Amino acid sequence: MPTIKDVATMTGVSIATVSRVLNNQGGYSEETREKIESAAREINYYRNKMAASLKKSSARIIGLIMPNAPTLFYGDIVEGIETVASRNNYSVIITHAGEDGTNLMDCVSLMAERRVEGLIIASISLDEAVENQIQNLAFPVVLVSTKSNSGIPYIKVDDQTAAYDATTYLIKHGHRAVAIAGPNMQDTIAGLPRVAGYRQAMLDHNLPVESEWIHSGTFSFESGIEAMHAFFRLVHRPDAVFAVSDDTALGIMNTAGDLGLRVPDDIAVIGYDNTRVAEMANPALTVVSQPFFQMGAKAVQKLTTAIDSGQVIESEILKHRIFERRSV
Amino acid sequence: MPTIKDVATMTGVSIATVSRVLNNQGGYSEETREKIESAAREINYYRNKMAASLKKSSARIIGLIMPNAPTLFYGDIVEGIETVASRNNYSVIITHAGEDGTNLMDCVSLMAERRVEGLIIASISLDEAVENQIQNLAFPVVLVSTKSNSGIPYIKVDDQTAAYDATTYLIKHGHRAVAIAGPNMQDTIAGLPRVAGYRQAMLDHNLPVESEWIHSGTFSFESGIEAMHAFFRLVHRPDAVFAVSDDTALGIMNTAGDLGLRVPDDIAVIGYDNTRVAEMANPALTVVSQPFFQMGAKAVQKLTTAIDSGQVIESEILKHRIFERRSV
DNA sequence: CTGAAAGCGCTTACAG
DNA sequence: CTGAAAGCGCTTACAG
Structure with a gap:
């Protein structure tokens, strides 16, 4: 590859001058500038940023x-x-x-x-x-x-508060049997805090939490499918689900549909993330969004x-x- | 940041030797190696790849x-x-x-x-x-x-052949009024070739193409929504749609649902791409996949x-x- | 307005 | 087994 030296030789100036015009540093004649720029263009010169960085x-x-x-x-x-x-x-x-x-x-x-x-x-x-x-x-x-x-x-985002808000949103919309689907219980950053937020929201609204309503997983689509099947079998079936990811929410919704449940009439679902699938889901998915x-x-x-x-x-x-x- | 010189000084050897052990080049005593490696670790030395690259x-x-x-x-x-x-x-x-x-x-x-x-x-x-x-x-x-x-x-991927295969797949499944949704007609790489593939498939199976069945767009979810609405209004309504992207396919499916059409019974849909939404759609989306x-x-x-x-x-x-x- | 020279942190023949 | 030295392609005081 051509170097600064090549364009210096071509134009008969020093590499210092070439460097100056290439960096627009000023302090050279218009004539020099043009000579150098056209030479650089001619031989397809790209300056070497690695070398500059090093210096x-x-x-x-x-x-x-x-x-x-x-x-x-x-x-x-x-x-x-x-x-x-x-x-x-x-x-x-x-x-x-x-x-x-x-x-x-x-x-x-x-x-x-x-x-x-x-x-x-x-x-x-x-x-x-x-x-x-x-x-x-x-x-x-x-x-x-x-x-x-x-x-x-x-x-x-504050996962716990976000989960709290998501759960509260479901409660405010009249749901009392709210479940949570998909959290990885080993995950102290995104898993446990969301469960804690969920629990706190239920507690603050004097709603009991049945242990089967907390269905852990891996934040995945599959986790939603599994969770929904489990919820469906329950005597006291939840009427709303806070899914810890959009993927999980989709799993919940699809499975609910397969099971003959209508969303949101029979079971409401809120997702988490607001990825592009949320708007493409049917019905479009209500979510807590992460920016x-x-x-x-x-x-x-x-x-x-x-x-x-x-x-x-x-x-x-x-x-x-x-x-x-x-x-x- | 510490340099190779620092570890050389620390250990009382030349930078050449330091460079050799850092690069596992061999040709130095075990003792030297240990001295150098522990010195490097001690001062938190990371070698400068930019400098090495330049050389x-x-x-x-x-x-x-x-x-x-x-x-x-x-x-x-x-x-x-x-x-x-x-x-x-x-x-x-x-x-x-x-x-x-x-x-x-x-x-x-x-x-x-x-x-x-x-x-x-x-x-x-x-x-x-x-x-x-x-x-x-x-x-x-x-x-x-x-x-x-x-x-x-x-x-x-060969867009035209892929589109041909997608369309043919629909035809083989008994559909005769096959539409295409979402292609950008300005796009000579992904747009036009897919339309051409679609047309060819219809032609090869002696199926007429009505001009309203080709609903252009921007490969987007919204394009699918628009296309489905347009198809729905047609006297001769298509019974299958080749959507030029998964996003478009989702738009078709959701809108079909909203319009009271069942997928695939009333209208079949095939997507293009095989992104992660395809498996999360409901019903799960049949697609041509790009690897x-x-x-x-x-x-x-x-x-x-x-x-x-x-x-x-x-x-x-x-x-x-x-x-x-x-x-x- | 321009150039000679030092130096950025490395690698690598070359010599011993 | 080890070191002195050149050089990679730049930038930038310093001097004129």
């Missing part, structure tokens, strides 16, 4: 580590991140940490070796070793749609501010919101 | 340019790419080219400046200027889920082969496949 000790790269689990909101997070990043002249380098973040330490190391100036880890829960590794990094890190107790800043795009965007904003100022990043709870559609 | 003129980075339109298969393509890339010790740097690739030239330039060793452009149609730019690049480029007539290699993950994976394989061998990349048509579910 400037600033690569303007942000790292993004995603989980392998293919989720429907994957694209939204990435787009939020990339949009704000590129607006600030950062590139984003993306990697996957394996099924349950098994590969996370290696990913973080790779990012450090690539000299990212900031790092985003999305939807992966950290173990102590990684937390430790992260604490010792020389660049800012922010978690998105996950959290940690070790002081690493995060951006997420995925915004989470990504905000993460980059915080990162760039931290990079520029050297200040520490504050965690932030983003507002969830209920989108009313037709499933309740 | 070696090889960054081991693959560029990925995606469209801004948020699609449900976004994640699958990215995962396919990232999986194979990281397996080969490549990192991937991702960027978005704006709504209809408006920003594409800048993206390509950026990738060149970042010194990617290979570039993937997904689902964006190229204009002549970009095609030209790409021809002059010093690294291999491959298109995914899109194509170009200028000789740039691509990986995609998105595989497209991404294959793109990287071709790229790495080309990088290593210097050989030119051959285009490849990937096999589509019909997934039978319950909507036909």
Whole structure:
């Protein structure tokens, strides 16, 4: 590939001058500028940002580590991140940490070796070793749609309150036998808090919770199917379900239909996430929404501010919101 | 950040030796190795890959340019790419080219400046200027889920044949009044060929096509809704619809339901893509599938082969496949 | 307005 | 087994 030296030789100036015009630094004649620019174009010269980065000790790269689990909101997070990043002249380098973040330490190391100036880890829960590794990094890190107790800043929705609001919404619409479907009880970030929010809402409205109404799972479509079958068999059948994800909600709705139940007349359903399937469901799914795009965007904003100022990043709870559609 | 020099000073050896042990090159005493590794660990040293890349003129980075339109298969393509890339010790740097690739030239330039060793452009149609730019690049480029007539290699499904097969599938299941919904007639890559495939299938089975049966759109959910309403008003109403995307198919199905039509009894629907909504639809959606993950994976394989061998990349048509579910 | 030179952090022949 | 030195392609004081 042509280098700055090639265009310098072609035009008979020094590489310093070439560098200056390529970077619009001013302090050269119009004539020189034109000569250099046309030479660069002629030989198809692209400047080497790696070399510049090395010299400037600033690569303007942000790292993004995603989980392998293919989720429907994957694209939204990435787009939020990339949009704000590129607006600030950062590139984003993306990697996957394996099924349950098994590969996370290696990913973080790779990012450090690539000299990212900031790092985003999305939807992966950290173990102590990684937390430790992260604490010792020389660049800012922010978690998105996950959290940690070790002081690493995060951006997420308040799962417990969101679950509380979702459950309350069902109660306010006249439902008393409200069930919850799909939470992974091993998951202390997205699983347990949503169950706690659900319980609290029931408690605050003096509604009893039957243990069969809490049907755990893996946030999946299949979890919804299983849960609905289980609910259907119950003597005291729930008349509303808070599904811990849109996928789970779809599983509930489809199975309810197969079982001859109408949504929302026989059983109301509220989902969680507000992925694109929510509006495409039939009936359209009422949900608690997580602002995925915004989470990504905000993460980059915080990162760039931290990079520029050297200040520490504050965690932030983003507002969830209920989108009313037709499933309740 | 600590540099190789720091660990050299700490251990009293030269940076050459440090470099050797860090790269497992052999040719040093066990004792030296241990000294160096523990020193590196102690000061939290990560080697600077940018510097190494500059020296070696090889960054081991693959560029990925995606469209801004948020699609449900976004994640699958990215995962396919990232999986194979990281397996080969490549990192991937991702960027978005704006709504209809408006920003594409800048993206390509950026990738060149970042010194990617290979570039993937997904689902964006190229204009002549970009095609030209790409021809002059010093690294291999491959298109995914899109194509170009200028000789740039691509990986995609044969849209026309896939559409032909989808339509034929409906015909074989006893339908004669088959409509098509959602194609963008300006789109010569995914729009027109699917209409052509549809027409050919009808022709080959001696079935007339009424002009109202071809309802164009934008591949969207809304396009499906509109199309179904239009079909419903027809005197000669279609009894089956080939929807040019899963989203469109969902729009058809939901609207059919709202209109009192049963799927598949009153109207059969086949989708296109096989995104995750297909299995979550009710009834589950029969589709022609595009292997998105595989497209991404294959793109990287071709790229790495080309990088290593210097050989030119051959285009490849990937096999589509019909997934039978319950909507036909 | 322009150039010579140092240096960013590495790798790698070459020499011993 | 180890080190001195050149060089990857830039940027940027410094000097004129």
